[in-house]
Amino acid sequence: MIDRRSIAGKAPRPDRHVPLVVVGAGAAGVAAAIEAARAGVEVLLVDEHPIDNDMMAMDVPLCFGQRMDATVRNRAAMLERVVETNPALASVHDAGVDVQLGTCVWGAFVSGPTVQELPTPMLGLADDRRSWLVGYDRLIVAAGARDVLLGFAGWERAGTLGANGAAALLARYRALAAKRLVVIGSGPLGLHTAALALAQGVDVAGVVEIAPGVRGDAAAAKALAGRGVPFFTGHTIRAARGRTGEIESLVLVAVDADGRPRAGAEREIACDAVCLALGLAPSVELLHLVGARLSFVGALGGWVPEVDAWMRTSVPTVFAAGDCAGFHDGMLAAPGVAREQGRVAGLGAAVSLGALEPREAQTRRGVHVSAPSASAEAHGHWQAWLRSLIEAGGWEVNVCQCEEVTRRELVETKPPRYLKWDSPQMSARDLATLLRDGPVNQDQIKRLTRAGMGPCQSRRCREQVGLLLAQAAGTTLDRIPLPTFRPPVRPLPLNVLWPTDEPAAMREDWVSWFGIPTQFSPHWTAGMAIDEPTAHTRLILSDE
Amino acid sequence: MTAERGATVVIVGGGVTGLSAGWWLARAGVDVLVLDKGIVGWEASGRNGGGATHVYSPFGLEEQRLWPQLDELLGYPTEYQPYRIGVALTGAQLALARRWAEIGGVRGFRWEALDRRQLKELVPIVGDEAIGGTYLHFGGHANPQRTVQAYAWALQDHGGRILQHTTVTGLVTRGGRVTAVETTRGTIGADAVIVAAGPQTGLFADMLGVALPLAPARVEMIATEPIPLMGVGGVAGNGLYGRQTLRGNLVYGGGPHEWINVPDMATPEHANTPLVRNLARRLAELFPGAAHVRVIRAWSGLVENTPDGLPVVERLAHPDNVVIATMSSVGFGLSPASGRAISELVQHGRCMFADLGALALSRFAGTPRDWRERAGWVATGPEVATAAGGDG
Numbered sequence: 001m002i003d004r005r006s007i008a009g010k011a012p013r014p015d016r017h018v019p020l021v022v023v024g025a026g027a028a029g030v031a032a033a034i035e036a037a038r039a040g041v042e043v044l045l046v047d048e049h050p051i052d053n054d055m056m057a058m059d060v061p062l063c064f065g066q067r068m069d070a071t072v073r074n075r076a077a078m079l080e081r082v083v084e085t086n087p088a089l090a091s092v093h094d095a096g097v098d099v100q101l102g103t104c105v106w107g108a109f110v111s112g113p114t115v116q117e118l119p120t121p122m123l124g125l126a127d128d129r130r131s132w133l134v135g136y137d138r139l140i141v142a143a144g145a146r147d148v149l150l151g152f153a154g155w156e157r158a159g160t161l162g163a164n165g166a167a168a169l170l171a172r173y174r175a176l177a178a179k180r181l182v183v184i185g186s187g188p189l190g191l192h193t194a195a196l197a198l199a200q201g202v203d204v205a206g207v208v209e210i211a212p213g214v215r216g217d218a219a220a221a222k223a224l225a226g227r228g229v230p231f232f233t234g235h236t237i238r239a240a241r242g243r244t245g246e247i248e249s250l251v252l253v254a255v256d257a258d259g260r261p262r263a264g265a266e267r268e269i270a271c272d273a274v275c276l277a278l279g280l281a282p283s284v285e286l287l288h289l290v291g292a293r294l295s296f297v298g299a300l301g302g303w304v305p306e307v308d309a310w311m312r313t314s315v316p317t318v319f320a321a322g323d324c325a326g327f328h329d330g331m332l333a334a335p336g337v338a339r340e341q342g343r344v345a346g347l348g349a350a351v352s353l354g355a356l357e358p359r360e361a362q363t364r365r366g367v368h369v370s371a372p373s374a375s376a377e378a379h380g381h382w383q384a385w386l387r388s389l390i391e392a393g394g395w396e397v398n399v400c401q402c403e404e405v406t407r408r409e410l411v412e413t414k415p416p417r418y419l420k421w422d423s424p425q426m427s428a429r430d431l432a433t434l435l436r437d438g439p440v441n442q443d444q445i446k447r448l449t450r451a452g453m454g455p456c457q458s459r460r461c462r463e464q465v466g467l468l469l470a471q472a473a474g475t476t477l478d479r480i481p482l483p484t485f486r487p488p489v490r491p492l493p494l495n496v497l498w499p500t501d502e503p504a505a506m507r508e509d510w511v512s513w514f515g516i517p518t519q520f521s522p523h524w525t526a527g528m529a530i531d532e533p534t535a536h537t538r539l540i541l542s543d544e
Numbered sequence: 545m546t547a548e549r550g551a552t553v554v555i556v557g558g559g560v561t562g563l564s565a566g567w568w569l570a571r572a573g574v575d576v577l578v579l580d581k582g583i584v585g586w587e588a589s590g591r592n593g594g595g596a597t598h599v600y601s602p603f604g605l606e607e608q609r610l611w612p613q614l615d616e617l618l619g620y621p622t623e624y625q626p627y628r629i630g631v632a633l634t635g636a637q638l639a640l641a642r643r644w645a646e647i648g649g650v651r652g653f654r655w656e657a658l659d660r661r662q663l664k665e666l667v668p669i670v671g672d673e674a675i676g677g678t679y680l681h682f683g684g685h686a687n688p689q690r691t692v693q694a695y696a697w698a699l700q701d702h703g704g705r706i707l708q709h710t711t712v713t714g715l716v717t718r719g720g721r722v723t724a725v726e727t728t729r730g731t732i733g734a735d736a737v738i739v740a741a742g743p744q745t746g747l748f749a750d751m752l753g754v755a756l757p758l759a760p761a762r763v764e765m766i767a768t769e770p771i772p773l774m775g776v777g778g779v780a781g782n783g784l785y786g787r788q789t790l791r792g793n794l795v796y797g798g799g800p801h802e803w804i805n806v807p808d809m810a811t812p813e814h815a816n817t818p819l820v821r822n823l824a825r826r827l828a829e830l831f832p833g834a835a836h837v838r839v840i841r842a843w844s845g846l847v848e849n850t851p852d853g854l855p856v857v858e859r860l861a862h863p864d865n866v867v868i869a870t871m872s873s874v875g876f877g878l879s880p881a882s883g884r885a886i887s888e889l890v891q892h893g894r895c896m897f898a899d900l901g902a903l904a905l906s907r908f909a910g911t912p913r914d915w916r917e918r919a920g921w922v923a924t925g926p927e928v929a930t931a932a933g934g935d936g
Contacts, residue, residue: 001917001918001919001920002920002924003803003919003920003921005800005801006761006800006801006802006803006920006921006924007800007801007802007817007819008803008920008924010800011926012817012818012819012821107816107818107820109815109816109817109818110815111926112812112813112815113804113810113812113813114762114802114804114812114813114814114815114844114846115762115802115815115817116802116804116923116924116925116926117802117817117924117925117926118817118926119926122818124818124820124821131821133818291813403791415620415621415690416791418790418791419621419623419790421615421620421621423619423620424619425618425619425620425697425698425701426619426620426621429697437584437696437706437708438583438708438709441583444583444586447590447689447690448689448690448693450791453791454769454840455769455770455838455840457840457841484814486816486841486842486843487816487820487841487842488820488839488840488841488842491769491838491839491840492838492839493835493836493837493838493839494768494824494825494827494828494834494835494836494837494838494839495824495828495835495836497820497821497824497825497839498821498824498825498828499818499821499822499825502822502825506799506800506822509800510783510798510799510800510822510826511783511798511799512780512783512784512785512798512799513785513798513873513874514761514801514849514853514873516849516852516853518852518853518854519849519852519853519854519872519873519874520598520600520644520853520874521600522600522647522650523600523601523602523854523902
């Protein structure tokens with residue numbers, strides 16, 4: 001006997017099954033796909049660029065700050081640019097890899113303690129019109145890194161970008177709708193971003209740094225200065241200003257050695273975009289969904305997968321390579337590292353699929369190129385920036401743009417304003433009272449305050465919420481459990497997720513709840529049983 | 545490690561049922577301690593559809609009486625909103641919606657039938673596929689996570705205690721009574737014990753030599769980005785349960801469950817499956833005017849069911865200082881009433897406001913040990929992969 005209202009007999013079937021799926025066509029993904037294909041493995045390489053304009057407008061997956069020009073609406077043109085600006089794609093294609101561009105991976109579904117129905121591990125894929133499922137034997141995640149934003153007064157205005165969002169608009173799409181950019185952060189990422197902007201003909205109105213001196217390479221800074229880029233070291237952001245909804249200037253304020261603003265030391269810089277280039281966070285969403293063990297490594301940008309010498313995660317079928325396996329500023333100077341990790345992961349996946357002898361893989365792998373070590377862990381620096389931004393901008397600045405939750409509301413764990421709730425009991429509760437009952441948990445506070453619950457899926461606030469909570473709780477970010485990532489890890493419309501291939505049984509046997517005939521029957525009479533239309537379950541109440 | 549001070553009543557499980565019971569007891573001045581293996585309300589209690597319309601239940605009238613005043617009673621917001629609208633796309637769906645309404649009618653609540661035009665006025669995102677519906681001037685919905693937190697805080701405000709991240713591993717029995725609970729933080733004394741541990745409730749019943757037939761299952765939900773607020777947020781139909789939150793998100797679940805095994809006290813991840821796509825489709829069918837709206841997250845939860853899908857809420861005969869409570873996968877909405885009933889069972893030995901005869905454990909006295917297999921309520925394991933494409 002099977003329960004027809006259960007999933008039994010209706011398990012999802014992938015549209016296709018591929019021995020190896022590689023997610024992300026950056027340096028790591030491309031190298032992985034080529035190595036595996038050379039070993040004779042059938043490979044599917046998916047990459048979400050060009051990203052759908054509506055998604056870009058939500059700062060997904062990178063922070064584009066509404067500074068895309070109109071060409072991003074032309075998908076055909078964008079596809080051409082993506083191909084043109086990523087010459088490596090041609091070589092992947094030549095290697096016999098099936099390349100799907102403009103395709104995001106929004107879910108990864110695997111068996112576990114509460115999921116036993118799946119015939120195979122599978123990914124949810126989607127383009128701008130439809131979604132589908134692909135089963136895999138091996139998965140290499142080369143998903144890159146996310147932008148890390150720290151808010152300031154006025155950062156909701158159009159023009160607040162992240163370093164990777166800006167880089168995508170500048171170099172990949174050539175579609176940045178901004179003329180004068182201020183770069184926040186003078187580390188390697190900031191200097192790199194400023195140079196990229198100049199190279200694409202965008203003015204750099206300043207590089208801002210809270211530290212007393214430039215943090216990145218002195219020669220690179222000098223070259224920028226030589227091209228007329230002003231450096232504002234020992235400064236933080238007071239506010240962005242402009243007509244409604246637009247950034248037209250940025251107000252800076254000089255800070256002392258502790259990051260505190262000095263009275264009267266303000267200056268206003270005309271600009272139409274502000275790029276936060278303080279660091280990046282590894283994109284570990286899919287790795288989290290497949291259950292790969294993640295650990296917090298400050299020097300690598302936060303939560304990163306634990307990998308072995310072949311970039312294999314704790315889940316034997318899943319590998320990670322490139323920035324999603326850990327990123328720090330110093331890696332900008334060594335683009336070979338991501339490529340090397342990708343090659344190694346591709347070889348490792350080929351070996352694990354039996355397509356390559358381990359000895360041969362070792363030979364092809366060659367001499368190991370080790371990543372440059374990080375000059376410092378990122379989070380202490382972010383925390384220092386955040387403190388200065390709070391000193392300069394106050395506690396009423398939104399930490400979460402989507403849900404309009406201020407820094408104060410977050411650390412006071414206030415219910416959202418739209419509930420219009422006030423009571424003496426509620427006023428007596430805050431983060432400190434919550435911490436009496438257990439350690440700080442970002443997911444719990446997210447649900448109470450709604451910080452991180454919006455359509456950007458907490459991309460713009462995940463790190464700063466964590467940093468603020470750590471600061472308020474007197475702890476450090478590494479001591480706070482990883483806030484979970486939920487599928488779909490891209491916000492997709494209902495009619496895109498819509499499956500066109502539902503088995504007939506899915507429709508026929510669908511009920512809203514278990515379909516137990518007596519479950520919703522009035523207890524006072526036997527004659528009014530609620531019987532959902534497709535009830536088939538026989539109740540086993542006695543041993544007849 | 546110093547063990548926590550004992551309590552008059554120790555509650556195993558900080559879900560919505562245990563917390564409500566604890567709150568009622570604390571309100572009555574009883575020294576109460578709630579133990580949870582994780583964070584309060586972190587499992588099904590805090591991640592369900594939020595419905596509060598169960599007038600068929602012995603707890604139904606009390607549920608309806610209490611919800612409208614619950615925010616004030618607790619001192620914290622539950623996000624409770626009154627009324628429900630049922631949308632039907634087929635004749636069968638309409639019959640089912642009307643059946644729900646009629647049960648309310650029998651209990652003295654008002655409802656009205658809606659034609660397509662009335663339905664579209666109330667719920668602008670329904671489409672021409674809708675054939676009609678029901679407007680229940682009773683029932684409602686609330687925010688599950690906010691509600692469990694409200695119970696927990698209100699319980700503390702009345703002097704009750706909550707110990708999170710504390711797993712109960714055993715029950716100490718002496719002289720026919722449970723005298724203490726063993727936990728990962730030591731042994732904690734108790735004069736009375738309430739077991740309201742969701743899918744794990746059966747494991748505790750086992751420890752007491754009581755057979756409580758329970759089958760755990762995983763169910764899933766999706767949430768969209770916010771859309772403009774509708775006049776009544778409690779709109780459901782097309783095989784979905786759920787609501788529009790006060791923020792504007794559409795939050796819905798339904799469809800096939802997966803029977804699983806919960807072998808121990810572990811807390812598994814709240815994993816989703818591709819069912820999120822099927823849910824998205826049904827939501828777009830229900831609300832064609834919102835088909836373009838984006839799904840921003842999905843989650844799952846574990847619930848347990850008894851063989852007839854009805855709760856077991858009972859003060860045991862042996863040991864007689866233990867109350868066992870499982871709401872059989874329908875516990876959130878009924879929680880103000882079920883908690884009150886449990887608190888009365890502990891204090892007075894019986895529920896003062898409802899006859900709980902229908903929920904007695906004795907109805908399963910003849911249930912065979914292999915009932916799950918017989919009903920097909922078992923984990924079936926992975927299906928063999930087949931060729932691409934649907935068969936429907």
